[in-house]
Every structure is written in structure tokens, then in C-alpha cells.
Amino acid sequence: MKFGVVQFPGSNCDFDAYHALRHAMKRPTVMLWHKDHDLQGVDCVVLPGGFAYGDYLRVGAIARFSPLMQEVRAFARDGGRVIGICNGFQVLLELGLLPGAMLRNKDLKFLCQHVHIRVEDARTDFTRTAKKGQVLRIPIAHFDGNYYAPARTLKEIERRGQVVFRYCDAGGNVTDEANVNGSLHNIAGIRNEGGNVLGLMPHPERAAEALLGSTDGRTIFESLILSLERRRPAGRRPAHRTKARP
């Protein structure tokens, strides 16, 4: 399978995502330029972290107009896997591929630290190598990660089980104290109804090598690889198949 990492002007985790996928996960990975209209036949589109267009307006608000986003929208509509990390999550919200919006963090400060997130649903293409309730330790780095949605939308998201990750403590308890940015319902990551689009604030690409302090981010990439390579028997098999879907 092949990953494609989108480069907006102002993306700054694009090379990190590339490095994690290409060198840590050892999968073919290409960079996708925001002005192009070509997804280069990738199986999964990664919208990386950063400050697309400087984020001087609402975060992600300009990036959604990049030419390549038309293709990404169509790709997602056709069931293609799309993962938005941090700024990429914000862009997915602006694109309307995921519901809700981001507010500034509750303390009005940028936050860069390791957090714990609990896997709420281990049946998605992004979490199938994890167990439900498993706690992952992955860093965050954002100013606008305070997830918000109107009450009715939030109810729908919860009812459909679209919440994939919640901020929690090391023991897996979803508490106010663990909710560092003030997100509604401690939401750290959600999927779309179709289950092929995921947005999350934590950076799995920063937790893909032991030297950097955590390898919990690999679970998300391994799940994607497992999902996509299983669909294509001719493709390469994932190196790590820790836990298949029950």
C-alpha cells in the first residue's frame, strides 16, 4: 500500500509524517503538493500537522480551498482512507468531512506534552490492532484543539459511536483533569460515519520510534496498513500484526 502526505504552505509535520511512514513503518510514501490535482494512486491520504497558510484566519479555513482538496473530498467520498493529524484534523473539519469545530485550548495557551488517549472503538480501520479501552501515550502540540460541536451534533456523534479517542489519565479514566484542552466529552479523535476518515489532535508520527519516548502511535499506522493490505492480497503484508479484528 502507498501513503500520500499532503503539503500545504505552512505544513510543518509533513516530513515527520513522511519519515514515520516511510522509515519507521517502512511503507511507500509520497508527498502530495497542495496545488496539484493528482493523488498519485495512494491508498491513504495523510493531512499533516502544522499551520497551513499560517492559520491567521480560523485554523484550516484557507487550506480547504487548496486545489488538491477537491480530489481529497472525492477520494473520501469514494471510501478512500484519510487521516488528519492536528492541523490536518482542523482542515478535515473545515472541509466538512468531519463534524464539529475547534476552539482555542481552555487555558488559552499552546500545549506541547505527552497525553494519554483511550481507544473507544477498536473496530475501525485506524484502531483494529488496538483493544477497546487500551490507553495510548502520544504527544499533542496545538493551540486550537478544544473540540466543540453543537449539542445535537454531539449527541449524534456519540450515538453513532464516531468518537475514536478520548483524553484520559494513565489508568484509562476519562477525567476533567486529563482533558488538557477542554474538549467536549474529552474528544481527541473522531471518524466520519463511513469510518474511512479519521481526525485526531495527538501526533502518532511523533510516537513511532522508541528513541523518541513512545511507540504507541504505531498502532494507528499498523491498523491502517492491516486494513488496506488485507484488501489487496497481492500487496505486501504488514510487518507487525499484533491483533486482528475479533
Add this chain to the structure above:
Amino acid sequence: MIDKALLDQHNLTEDEYRLIVELIGKEPNLTELGIFSVMWSEHCGYKSSRVHLKKLPTEGPRVVQGPGENAGILDIGDGQVVVFKIESHNHPSYIEPYQGAATGVGGILRDIFTMGARPIAVLDSLRFGPPDDPKNRSVMEGVVSGISGYGNSIGVPTVGGEVYFDPCYNLNPLVNVFCLGLADKDKIFYAKAEGAGNKVLYVGAKTGRDGIHGATMASAEFGKETEHKRPNVQVGDPFKEKLLLEACLEVMDRGLIVGIQDMGAAGLTCSTTEMAAKSGMGIVVDLDKVPQREAGMTPYEILLSESQERMLLVSRPENVTAVQAVFAKWDLDAPVIGEVVEGGRVRISFQGQVVVDIPVDAVVNLCPAYNRPSVPPVPPPPVPPLDSLPVPDDLGAVLLTLLASPTIADKEWVFRQYDHMVQTNTVVLPGADAAVLRIRGSRKALAMTLDCNGLYTRLDPRTGARIAVAEACRNLACVGARPIGVTNCLNFGNPEKPEVMGQFEQAVAGLAEACRTFGIPVTGGNVSFYNDTEGLSIYPTPVLGIVGLIEDIRKLVRPGFRAAGDAVVMIGESREELGGTEYLKTHYGLQAGAPPAIDLEQEKLNQEFLLEAIEAGLVRSAHDLSEGGLAVALAESVFHAEGRIGCEVDLTGSLRDDALLFGESQSRIVVTCRRADLDGLLKSAAACGVPAQAIGRTGGSRLVIKHEGREILRLPVAQAFRAWKDSLPSFFQVQT
């Protein structure tokens, strides 16, 4: 008409004016005068410091580029180099904290990528007045968010640094920003304007009226009217700089340009004249082609603007189109504004008229150097006889106060506002002795640290400066890194005051001695004088930025205890040295006495021993002793341990309990090792002539310190941790 008042406005003396007339062979017009004003300012011309800086060692086998370029360059092997430098942005950060600090980051980043290196790490040395004063808090909040706003956005991790507090920085905070970049040795670029007929391209942001005379502002004392200088501070645009960074690295990587220089202090003036001077060429520039943010700017304003995020490139004519295509890809214009010519003159035209025509050599190389009068620094007030300072009854309470003192307290409130992980190279996160970054594709890693204890340098500039070097190297040794090079940021008061010049001379002498002892070259840096507001000078604060190399990242050592049951060993000797200590300042309110003595040879021996023990795999954790002495170092080793492992130690000797716990004798390190390795470690220390003593064992949930078997301190780890952790945030709690 140029008169005394106009010269005063331009911070030039009458003697300097006469010299200008002589050098250029005519009376300068106002625009030309403006050019000399900035290029001959203290900030750009190093008038008061040059004669002294020559004393610093600048050579070594790794040095690819020493002082004189945008940044220093060291060879780290395998065809790679590190490019690094530190710069001050003190004055702008006091006037407008957010933008002052943000543009400080932007400026130092340009210094690094202008040489062809991708910036991979930023560190800052910050000094503020105590945070119980709301004005200081507001400056600090502004500075920290400015650094965070710029660095996070552009995607260069801010991986460490230091934050100090002292009333001497009340009206004059220090914001020193260090940046390090990585480049291939065969792809380094310089500020050259070679080859007559080559084109000069202007890239980046448009020129506006912001920042005019910023460099001159930074070369004068501040008074009560400082607020009026706000328009002199530039406004940063990290998004623009990110585009500029990517586009510049791309044209450099593709070999499309001849030379490149950023427009920092003194903007277009500085970049054109310096590039021409370095190649012995001349440059013609047409100001009508310079992209301008607003209409009606005069040549004077265009030339002296310090608008941020701008660069000047020199390219062969046949490559101009290719260069412009790369910039267009990044949505940036790259107009040709001039040409390299023979003859060593800068000729600038505006609306068809020549408005500047001067020899570049006069502007760039012939700025006068002053050996300003100096007097020896006043010796510090002595520490009162120790008998008059009783040993406190409750030493545990004293430790809690020290752990909560803002200089020692945990700085997470600051560094979690910085993205310190972007680029995914940060192996040791902020808060340790030194930041450590891996080098991809190799086993090597880079360590870096910033250091200076301003109180020591205030009390004895020479000793203080030696300690700053020694301690920075010690910080590196604690993670297993050998120092390879130094950059420095020398923050002092008004050099026209003989006592300030005396401090400067002494500090530079101390730096030179220590750098020679450690065999580390100084590859550049920055001098910031005139750190005086309302007549008060800051403490002399020579901040050292030292870069170290770890050959094998698998041998990396961290400051926190690794496991319960390990032996705790103290390397180095404790003496009765309370002068200049954080303890004396915090508990007795005294900033007095001589700073601790430093024996550089012994220091080097101790560090060398530590490095060898780390390489031999004997050391499980290492942490250096600095502010707050042994008690604070042990507490920090406990806090940095995963799961916070306590410890119990028993100290020997006849020192007073408080000197033993909180004295700041130099050259000391607390290390831990497996108990099985203890004998070996102590024996090899003895063989190397290094004092080392087993003092106790890790484990438990308490920090217990005994003196000859008598318990003198016992604190639950949780209580000590909260004192250290909660202190800084408590000043910034939102009042609801």
C-alpha cells in the same frame, strides 16, 4: 544640513562624522548618514567590543567557519556540519514583548538557513524581574508566547534553554535566542556577491516602515520615554518565513544561487553593503524595484527599514528564471533589484536619481573600534561572618522554599508552550541538563545547552564567566556529550561607563581562559550593550551556548534516577562556599560574597572522568550541581525519575549543614550506578585524580539526607515535587 542635533538623533559623534566625511570624500546626504548610523551602531559595528573579542580562541580542527559570518560552522563528520549562533533581542522585547521575542526567533532562524542549513533546534535564555510583580509577569507572558507563536508555526522545535529571575532585570529583560541548523558540508552558502553582471534578487516580505533604526535603538540606554519606541519594533510573520525558508533551501540545494544574505538589523543597507564588501565588489540597486508595503516611502526609509522575513540573493543571469520559478511555487516574488558591479561602491538610485554612492569598505569595515576606558569591577560585599547567619532549624523547609524559588522551580509552564518535538528528533525533552537531538541516519546525537549565572558574574565577572563555560560543558557531560564549540551572547550595560567596561573585559578574559582549557573554539556570537534603563545596568550576563556531540546515542544518560537500589555517588568536592548562592539570596536576602571558586583543570578532569564512565556504560543517571547545591540536585534527580524514585544519602565531613546542602561548590555531579559497578567506578575515579564518594542509595518515597549519621533533612517526595512543580504556574493562575 547636518548638525549636532541630527548627529545625536543618529547616535553618531562629531568625531565619527568627521571620519565619515574623510572616508567617503564628501559630506554625506541624509540617506547616507542614515546608512552609517546603523552600520556603525554598536549593534552592527561592535565598536566597543571588537578589541576585546579578539582575545577569544576561535580555532580548532572542527571549525569550518569562525566569527564574521551569519553563524559559526563546525564539522561533525560524515560530511555534515552544524551551523549555530545566539542573538539577543533584549531591547525590542521590553518595548513590545510578543513581537520583540517573535522577531528574535525569526532573525536567528534566517541567520542559520541563509547559510544553507535547515534549522533543527532553538533554545532561549530568558531573564526577567521576579514574577510576583505583574509588570514582569506580563513581559514574561508576552515573550514566551512570542517565542511560541513564531517557533511553533515555522516548525522548528524549541528544545531547551534557561529562565532566570532577578530584580536587576525588572526594567531590562534579556531574551537571547540560540538556533542550530544541520547542513551538508559541500552545500554551505555565504553572503557573497561575486561576479560582475550577476543579478541581485529581493525575496520575501515587502518593505514597510517598521523597524526603522531598530539597530540604533538597541545601541542606546532607555529612559522613561521607552514606550515611544514601540514603532521601532518589527512585526513577525512566521508563515512568510516558513515559505522563505523552504524556497531558499530549495534554490540552494539546486545550486541556483551564488550568495545569499538575510536582511536583519539595518535591512537592505546591511545586506547590500556586506555582500559587496565580502567579495570586494560593488552593487547597484534600484529602489523603485523593491517591493513596498506602502506608498510614499523615502529612500531613507526603504534602506533602513527592518521589515522581517526578507532576503537578498545573488544569482547568475542565466539562473534568474529558475530561481523565480522556485519562489513562485512558494507564492513568493523574487524581483531583480540590482546587479553586482566592479569597483567596490554601493550605488543606489531612486526615481531615476542616485541617492547613495559610497565605498562599501568604509561602511562595513572601517567602523571605528574603541578601547573604552574601564575600571576594575568593585569587589562584592563580603558574606557576613557565618556565625551571624545561624543554620536554619528546619532545613527541609528551606529546601521547599528553594525548590519553589522561580529560578529553580520547574519550568514546564514555559516549555510546554513551545513545540519541542516537531521534526521528531528531540530525544531529551526540555528540563534536563542539556537538550539532545538525534541525527537521522547515524548513531550520533547533538547536545546543546545555554548557561550563565548572572549573580556570579555580578559578584566576580571573571570567575562568573569561567563558571558559565564550565557549567555549560558539565551540563553536556551529564548526557554523555563532548563539547565541540561555543557561541556567546554578552549582555552588559552601557559601555561608556568605565565600570561596565571593566566587567566586560574581565568576563571576556574569563571566557577566553575557560574556552582554552576545554579546547573549544568560539565561532561567533553577539554583544548586547546598553542594557540600562533609567540609569540602572543589568548584571553582566555573558550567556554561553555550547554544542556537544554524542558519538553513540545508545550511551545517552539522563538526569533522573533510573531504578531503586542504585548507588548514589557524588563526583567533586564540597567546600564551605555560600557566596552568591541561591540559598543566601532566598533565605537571607543577601546577594553577597565571592562566587564559588573554580579550578578549571580539576573541572576538566571531573568531566572527562564522567564521560569515560558513561562510555564504559557504568553510569545510570547524571545531574550537575548548580543553583541550590546538592539538596536541589538530588531533588531534581528524584523528580526526573520515571515514577519519582526517592533516595537516602549520608554525607561526611565537617561543613555546616546548610553549606553542605545548599552550597554551590563547582565541578560537582551526582551520578548513580548499579551497586555492582560501584567499586569499579570509585576506583577508576581515584585513578584519574577525581574525588568521588558513595553517598547513599536510591529508593523509597522520601528524600532523606544525613550528615555523619545524623538526619538533617527528610521530606516526602510528593511534597517536594509539588513545591517545585506548582510554583511557577501559581503566579499565572487566572483569577476567576
